[in-house]
Amino acid sequence: MAGHSKFKNIQHRKGRQDKLRSKIFSKLGKEIMVAAKMGAPDPDMNPRLRLAIMNAKAQSMPNDNIKRAIEKGAGIGNDAEDFASIRYEGYGPFGVAVIVEALTDNKNRTAADIRAAFSKSGGNLGETGNVIFMFDQVGEIVYEADKASEDDMFEAALEAGASNVESDDETHEVICDVNDFASVSDALSKTYGDPKSAGLVWRANMNSPIDTLEKAESVMKLIDVLEDNDDVQTVYTNADIPDEIAEQL
Numbered sequence: 249m250a251g252h253s254k255f256k257n258i259q260h261r262k263g264r265q266d267k268l269r270s271k272i273f274s275k276l277g278k279e280i281m282v283a284a285k286m287g288a289p290d291p292d293m294n295p296r297l298r299l300a301i302m303n304a305k306a307q308s309m310p311n312d313n314i315k316r317a318i319e320k321g322a323g324i325g326n327d328a329e330d331f332a333s334i335r336y337e338g339y340g341p342f343g344v345a346v347i348v349e350a351l352t353d354n355k356n357r358t359a360a361d362i363r364a365a366f367s368k369s370g371g372n373l374g375e376t377g378n379v380i381f382m383f384d385q386v387g388e389i390v391y392e393a394d395k396a397s398e399d400d401m402f403e404a405a406l407e408a409g410a411s412n413v414e415s416d417d418e419t420h421e422v423i424c425d426v427n428d429f430a431s432v433s434d435a436l437s438k439t440y441g442d443p444k445s446a447g448l449v450w451r452a453n454m455n456s457p458i459d460t461l462e463k464a465e466s467v468m469k470l471i472d473v474l475e476d477n478d479d480v481q482t483v484y485t486n487a488d489i490p491d492e493i494a495e496q497l
Contacts, residue, residue: 271476271478272307272309273304273307273309273313274478275351275478275480275481276300276303276304276307276309276317277304277309277313277314277316277317278317278331278351278481279300279303279304279351279481280297280300280301280304280314280317280318280321281317281318281320281321281331282321282331282333282351283296283297283299283300283321284297284317284318284319284320284321284322285321285322285323285330285331289318289319289321289322289324295430297318299433299446299447301314302442302443302446303445303446303447304317305442306442306443306444306445330353331351331352331353332351332352332353332355333349333350333351334349334350334351334352334355334358334359335347335348335349335350335376336348336349336350336359336362336373337373337374337375337376337377337378337379337380338362338366338371338372338373338374338378338379339366339371339372339374339378339379340366340369340370340371340466340467340470340471340485340487341369341370341371341463341466341467341470342456342458342463342466342467343456344371344456344458344467344485344486344487345379345382345383345452345454345456345485345486346366346371346379346470346471346474346483346484346485347379347380347383347450347483347484347485348362348474348480348482348483348484349480349481349482349483349484350362350477350479350480350481351479351481352479354479357479358477358479359373361477361479362474362477362480365470365473365474365477366470368473369466369469369470369473370466371470379486380450381454382452382453382454382486383450383451383452383453383484383486384450384451384453385426385448385449385450385451386411386423386424386425386426386448386449386451387423387424387425387426387428387429387432387433387446387447387448387449388421388422388423388445388446388447388448388449388451389405389410389421389422389424389429389432389433389436389443389445389446390419390420390421390422390443390444390445390446391419391420391422391436391440391443391444392418392419392420392444393415393416393417393418393419393420395420395440395441396420396440398413398415398420401413401415401420401422401440402415404435404436404439404440405420405422405424405432405436407435408424408431408432408435408436409424409425409428409431409432409435410422410423410424410428410432411423411424411425419444422436423451426448429446429448433446449482449484450484451484452484452485452486452488454486455486455487455488456485456486456487456488457488458487458488458489458493459490459493460493461493461496461497464487464489464493464494464496464497465497467485467487467489468497471483471485
């Protein structure tokens with residue numbers, strides 16, 4: 249899984265460098281709105297909203313933006329918005345499996361945009377369940393590397409109920425079962441404060457080897473197009489790119 253992890257880290261850094269702050273805030277705001285709509289507008293009574301706010305603050309989203317997003321989701325005021333959560337699945341170039349999670353107020357528009365992105369990349373958008381068997385959903389809690397030593401984070405995470413910790417020079421990625429996510433997250437927050445990010449993510453259990461720079465660039469092009477779509481929240485792939493190729497990206 250080393251190649252997959254390296255590829256994901258490079259994607260993350262590239263995304264932070266290339267994306268406009270307003271686009272990031274837009275995606276974070278949508279998640280806050282949906283969380284507020286599905287539960288109470290009070291984060292103390294709504295775990296999903298509390299998590300959405302925490303992730304927004306980790307990206308330095310202003311408090312006024314967060315407040316407006318909560319009010320829109322809760323239907324307060326005249327500018328309430330309604331978003332639906334949709335998961336798309338398909339195959340990208342060279343048979344790479346891709347999961348796209350979106351929040352949209354126009355399902356037809358989003359579906360057409362996602363389908364076009366897959367088609368232009370040489371892939372195809374499939375039916376729900378088409379590739380999901382190649383992934384496992386897990387809880388992921390990410391801390392900056394300077395929050396703790398690798399050994400200390402590993403010990404604290406396992407004691408809290410996590411299944412694994414993947415550390416590098418930049419971050420500690422704590423992995424846990426979906427059912428243990430809330431308790432693990434709360435336990436680590438008491439010791440190390442709010443994480444850099446936290447949530448439920450899809451991790452590949454069947455990798456698709458990508459063995460040339462040209463292939464890797466084609467896969468990245470599709471991911472970039474998908475992530476640039478305002479309706480898309482997250483993109484996951486089972487592309488397994490060796491470190492030496494990933495570094496060239």
